[in-house]
Amino acid sequence: MIAVLPGQPQAKLQGVTTGFWDAWSSSEELIVASNSISLFTTRAKISNIWQKDLPNPAKSAAVSYDSAYVASIGLYDQIVKLWRRLTYTTEEVRFAVSHLRHPDVVISVRWRRPEQPDQVTENTLYTSCADKFIYIWAPNEANDGQHWQLRGRINTAEFILNNGIETSRPIIWIVDARDFTTAVEVASKDHTIDSGKTDDATLNHLKAVANKKTDVCISIDQGGNLSAWALENSRTGDKRVFKVFSIAHVLLPHFGAFSPLIDGETDAKYHHFQVQSYCDRLSDKLQIIIHSLNGTIGVFACSVANLLDPLLQDRRIQLQSVWTGHTAPVKKIVRNFSGHAIVSRTDDGECILWKRSISHGQEQSQILTRHNTVPAGGDIYRICVLRKGRFVVFLCSRSVVLWDCRYNVARLLARCSLSIDGTPLCLIVLPRPQQEEYRIAHIATVMSDGRGIVWEVEVPQYLESGRHDDNTARLAEFCRFDLGTAETLKYVLPVDPAGVAPVVSGFLDVFARDVAISYTYTGMVNFWTARVDVKNREVEWLSTSSTETGLVDIALASGSMLKKAALVNCTRSQLTIWDIGSSRLEYEQDYKVQNIVQDLDWTSTPDAQAILAVGFQHHVVLLSQMRFDYLNKGPAWAPIHEINILDITPHPIGDSAWLANGYLVIGSGNQLIIHDRRIDGRQSAIAGLKHVNNTVPRDLFEVVQSFNGPLPVFHPQFISQCTLAGKWDLMLLEREMHTVQEPATFTNAGEDDDIFTEGIAAFTNDKLTKIRLPQLSGHEQMQLADMIECVASVESHRRSMDENGARFMLFFRQHVLRKGHKTEIQLSWREINWAFHSNSQDILLNFVSRQNHGLMRWEQARESGVFMWLSDATALRSQFEIVAKNEYTKSDLKDPVECSLFYLALRKKTILQGLWRLASWNKEQGATQKLLANDFNDPKWQRVALKNAYALLSKRRFRYAAAFFLLADHLEDAVEVCLRQLNDLQLAIAISRVYEGDDGPVTQKIIQDEVLSLAAQQGNRWLASWAFWMLGRKDMAVRALIVSVGYISDKDYSYGTYLLNEPEQMPVFALLETPCSLDIMSRIFLTDDPALVVLYSQLRSKTLQTLRGASKVNPKVEWEFVLHSAKLYDRMGCDLLGLDLGE
Structure with a gap:
């Protein structure tokens, strides 16, 4: 036990064991009771000034306000131990003990507090018993407090308003006179200010009671019966006769919140509790704190006038919060399938079952109720929760145990001995073979070698009223199985089912519900489904999906029924999210070593949008699934909320789990913290929703749904995808509908109605600057305006070019408009492929040139990819010469060095010589002119050129060095400089195409060794298809669009054997002479693109060779x-386009 006092460091209370009870006195002394009873002083420093061993552990203890007396009781004591203080010095403290006998087990003890803090204390002890009586004790003055007398007693069962039905033992507490008087004063003030609901007669009655300065006893039972009595003349020095008179007897509606506090986990008759109440002047409410000694604290608030008004029918008392937890830090939380019950476990084996409930009248207020403690022991391997928490199964070191948790006290139902080789990795509930047979369940465990055991569990009947035959419970081994895995399993886990309704088809196929996820030491991840065959007493297993992630020694994993897997690397700092069904990496984040990932939990919205909770030591980050965005390369996942528990507790997070409907339970220290669906609208990705009020909390599910689901047809991403899919008619249809709905006030009489003109685009964009569209953020509306401008620009050329040309023109125009807001300096290989396979390249070349105002230099050429998609050799050389001229004239000095590489690639040394003659300002003019005058077909001068090239390399003048390699007729060396030093793949390909043509050996080598290798590393199928087409392997260009990246082994595949044999199952990217190492980013979701199917459908029947492929x-x-x-x-x-593919 640790005490924390203002201005003092934490101090451990020596000699205190677990199971303690503590109470404070007004003299800053603390009484602590467990196996012994101890008194601590805290004034100067915390020190133990008295301690006494007890014959049996104390369940409760209380110290009087003046520290003169201590009362303590045990669990089943009928005697209160009363300790009378004999000395008050801290050097030697002595107590004398006496006993107060009671007719039944004593449940609680409480000392009366004085009306004023500085008032002389007249000690009065209140005790409550299991016989539903309250006893009032006072010391006998004649014996100096050595003997105590019974001043009176109250029968709390005297008034039952619930039709005489027998109820459980009530909660009873004393409201001190000072708190009752203050509460009545506050109620009177409120009644004066506001019309209020309290009857005047009731308030006057309470004022009369408060004026007598009497304590008030209040009793509430589980039926909602509330009784209140005034205790007149209860003080020790009062010579008048002790009187008890009734104040009120009412029936409280909506009283379910008190149930766990009244019943507890043990026999309700001997349920110990302590109650404290005070009037909070800040809230003007009477605060009631009920401490159930089984580990639960309930905090309630009410107006004393409303509480005791017999005519009031609505809610009189409100639950503020419930505090409860373990006696040690929580290490594991296991939920049932539906998320309505969880079991939390500590390292020492303490297991508590909690159930979710919704408080009456507050549909959005969910309470996690402590149901009972399961005494399972400390050797628990795995846990599973059955039938909404009615039953729990523990897999222990030597047995499997079934517990009945329907009642306040968990009961052992069945046990089955366990004999296995190895450590069980999981405990999984298998799908029911017959849904209507609720009494039978099958649970399975798997070992690291893939072998496992299935047990059949038969639970007692519980749905039929009145039938609770525990003798029918059974737990026995059902069968053994082998998954047949090739590798050793590191871990097997049940998939997180939150938010997804289970569908059991009865078939064992890839569409069946997943029940488990496994991963190996090498990073192979599998999802598994299972089918129970009751007739043949066997369980069939099937891997529904799998992928090789390449992550070695995974430290943590979690899978969902949506086939999403979250994996954490061996250092617990890097998180990756995979779609195992499509073998794609959707998210990668390195949190650095300072942030260790400790927990992963999945849930989803009702429409199956995934949410991942990533737990760290003191905070939890919620990641939301996002729409794919291949055009802007947007993220597939984004953090939308962070839960920081440091504001609540300093304890680290042990585990967490999702409840039903998106409530997150976090186990921190010995506490469970429940976080509802309200999230801060200003955090992270949510701030991008400009069309909503982000200053107020938003619902988690609503936020996630706003980032997912169908887009409106006017969304820029939907329009872009329509363009890629060739759905130009949809935009014309939209324009026609607009014309019908609103008369054309902006068109000219001679204008063609079928053309979306730039005038229409300007008018529409002007409207977009003034009117905010629903379902679009501000940034998306700007993108829509850009898209409208681009469509109008392309539409004016559409009749003179094919669809691929229109696609390139549209997205190149978009690229130009967004160039200042994007990090990409060049078009993607998707757009290059559209231009490459267009028959309107002359129009595209003219369009790109006009976009650059006729001044295309290499930077603009690389940006547009023009030398990758131009097919005509004459046009290629002509445009390359234009680039050379523009490179020469890009500065006022007109430096021939800038254009040397381009003219030498064109083999036009003579033009370069002429340019050097004009460069009189350049100090290198003379030497360069003299060198260029020689015949470089002569090996001698080639060696001189090479010498100069290497000298330029040493001076880091890389582009000029490449020019001298070309002068020496060493194209391959010039290409190497472009690739390695300049890191410019396009420049290397361009100069080789111009220098020797597409069929030249260097060009072919670049594509084979560099381009295909890069395509494999990046998983870029657009680049691979272009490369194969350039190699003349048009059949492979088609196949590259459809076949995913495969791992390449040099012992299995080589360039030569592939060309000869072409085996059917060989991965497309095996067309490499040497193996390449795949980056994890080659598996990223962006390597997929639905536009691939558009190009595939075009090319597959374009030529005989593509048809063959x-x-x-x-x-x-x-x-x-x-x-x-x-x-x-x-x-x-864009689900409408997805449906269109199926036609």
Whole structure:
């Protein structure tokens, strides 16, 4: 036990064991009772000034206000031990003990407090017994407090307003006279200010009682019966006859919150509790703190006038909060399938079952009620909760145990001995073979070698009223199985089912509900489903999806029924989220070593949008699934809320779990903290929702749903995807509908109605600057305006070019408009492919040139990818020469160094010589002119050029060095400089295409060694398809669009054997002479793109060679590719386009 006092450091109370009770006196002394009773002083420093061992542990103890007496009781004591203080010095403290006998077990003890803090204390002791009586004790003055007399007693069962029905033992407490008087004064003041609900007669009656300065005894039972008595003349020095008279007897509605405090976990007859009450002047309420000694504290608030008014029918007393917890830090929380019950466990094996309930009249207020403690012991391996918390199964070191948790006291129902080799990794509840058979359950465990055991559990009947035959409970081994895994399993876990309704089809296939997730030491992750065959007494297992993540020695994992898996690396600092169904990495975040990930928990919204809670030592981050955005490369997951528990407790987080409906339970220290669905609208990704009020808390599910689900048809992402899918007619239809709804006031008489003109675009964008569209953020509305401008620009050229050209033109125009807001300095390989496969490249080239005002330099050429998609060799060389001229003239000095690489790639040394003759300002003019005058077909001068090239490399003049390598006719070295020193793949390809053509050996080598390798590393199928097409392997270009990246082994695949054999199942990117190492980012979700299916459908029948390549694709693979693309559209919010793919 640790005491924390203002201005003093924490101090451990020596000699105090667990199971203690403590109370304070007015002299800053603390009484602590457990196996012994101790008195501590805290004035100068905390020190133990008296201690006495007890024959049996104390359940409760109380010290009088003046520290003159201490009263203590044990669990089943009928005698109160009364300790009378003999000395008050701290050097030697002595007490004398006496006993107060009672007719039944004593439940609570309480000392009367004086009306004023500085008033002489007249000690009066109140005790309550299991016989529902309150006893009032006072010392006999003639014997100097050595003997005590019974001043009176109250029968709390005298008034029962609940039709005479027998109720459990009530909660009884004393409201001191000073608190009762203050509460009545506050009620009177409120009644004067406000019309109020309290009857005047009731208030006058309470004023009369308060004027007598009497203590008040209040009793509340589980039926809601409340009785109040005034205790007149109860003080020790009062010579008048002690009197008890009734104040009120009322029936309280909505009283379920008191049930756990009244019943407890032990026999309700001997349920110990302590109650304190005081009047809080800040809230003007009577605060009632009920401490159930089984570990629960309830805090209630009420107006004393409303509480005792017999005519008031609405809620008289309100539950403020419930405090409860363990005696040691929580290490594990296990929930049942529906999320209505959890079991929390500590390291020493203390297990408590909690149930979720919704308080009456407050539908949004959910309470986690402590149901009972399960005495399972300390050797628990795994736990599973059955039938909404009615039953709990523990997998221990030597047995499997079934507990009945329907009642206040958990009862052992069945036990089955356990004999296995290895450590059980999990305890999983399997799907019911027959849904209507609720009494039978099957649970399974798996060992690291893949072998496992299934037990059959038969629980007592509980749905039929009046039938609770515990003798029917049974627990026995059902069967043994082997998963047949090739690798050793590191861990197996049940999947998190929160928010997803289970669907049991009865079939064992990939569509069946997942029950478990496993992972190996090498990073192989599997989702598993199972089917119980009762007839043959066996369980069949099937891996529904799997992927090789490449993560070695995973430290933590969690899977959801949506086939999402969250994995944490061996240092517990890096989190990755995977879609195991599609083998894609959706999220990667390195939290650094300072933030150790300790827990992962999944839930989802009612429409199956995933939410992940990532637990750290003192805070929890909530990550929300986001719509895919392939155009802006937006994240698939984003943090939307952070729960910091340091504001509540200094204890670290042990574990957490989701309840039903999105409530998160966090185990911190010995406490459970419940966080509801309200989140701060100003945090992280939520702040991007400009069209909502982010200054007020928002609902978690509403926020997540706003980031997911179908987009409106006017959303810029939907319009972009319509463009990629070739749905230009949808935009024309939208325009026609607009024309019908609103007469054209902005068109000219001669204008073509079928064309979306720039005038229409300008008018529409002007409206967008004044009117905010629903369901769009401010940034999205700006993107829509850009899209409208781009569509109008492209529409004017649409009749003279094909769809691929229109796609390129649209997204290149968008790229130009957003260039200042994006990090990408060049177009993606998707847009390059559209231009590459367009038959309108001359129009596209002219468009790109005009966008650059006819001054295309290499920077702009690389940005547009023009030398990657131009097919005509003459046009390629002509445009390259334009770039060379613009590089020469880009500065006022007109430096020939800037254009040397380009003219030498064109083999136009003569033009370069002429430019050097004009560069009189350049100090290198003379030497360069003299060098260029030589014949570089001569090996001698080639060696000189090489020498100069290496000298320039040493001076880090890399582009000029590459030019001298070309002068020496060493194209391969020039390309290496572009690749390694300049890190410019496009420049390397461009100069090789211009210098030797597309079929040249260096060009082919770059594509084989560099481009394909890069495509494999990045998982870039757009780049791979372009590379294969450039290599003349058009069949492979088609297959590259549909086949995912595969791992490549040099002993299995090589360039030569692939060309000869072309095995059916070989990954596309095996067309490499040497193996490449795949980056984890090659698995990222952005490597998928539903637009791939558009290009695939175009190319598959374009030539005989592409048709041959498409014919090698398994029809099942092709169908799965289409289905996967439809799922991507759905995740993007473009579900209408996904449906269109199925036609």
